[in-house]
Amino acid sequence: MSLIVSESGQLSTTELNSLIGHAHRRIDQLQRQLVEQSALEPLRLEAALETQRVSDERLLDEKVTHERQSFAAEITKLRDAWVCYHCDTFTSVR
Numbered sequence: 001m002s003l004i005v006s007e008s009g010q011l012s013t014t015e016l017n018s019l020i021g022h023a024h025r026r027i028d029q030l031q032r033q034l035v036e037q038s039a040l041e042p043l044r045l046e047a048a049l050e051t052q053r054v055s056d057e058r059l060l061d062e063k064v065t066h067e068r069q070s071f072a073a074e075i076t077k078l079r080d081a082w083v084c085y086h087c088d089t090f091t092s093v094r
Contacts, residue, residue, distance in 0.1 A: 011019070
């Protein structure tokens with residue numbers, strides 16, 4: 001849109017009306033975008049929460065698996081120590 005400024009430096013009524021019309025269309029466009037973004041925000045939030053939940057579950061599974069393996073290794077060590085102790089005790093009693 002090209003504006004022609006009069007010699008007095010002022011815009012004509014037609015040009016002012018054109019600018020106002022353009023401003024109103026832009027405001028309408030921005031309001032539609034805001035409504036659309038507001039409508040989509042809960043969906044994006046839900047998707048982000050689901051992604052985080054899946055990530056948290058995977059991390060928890062990994063930690064539980066690690067702790068189980070550590071616990072199993074400790075149980076094996078204790079069992080071996082117990083067997084050795086009782087074998088030594090049995091051997092010394094003979």
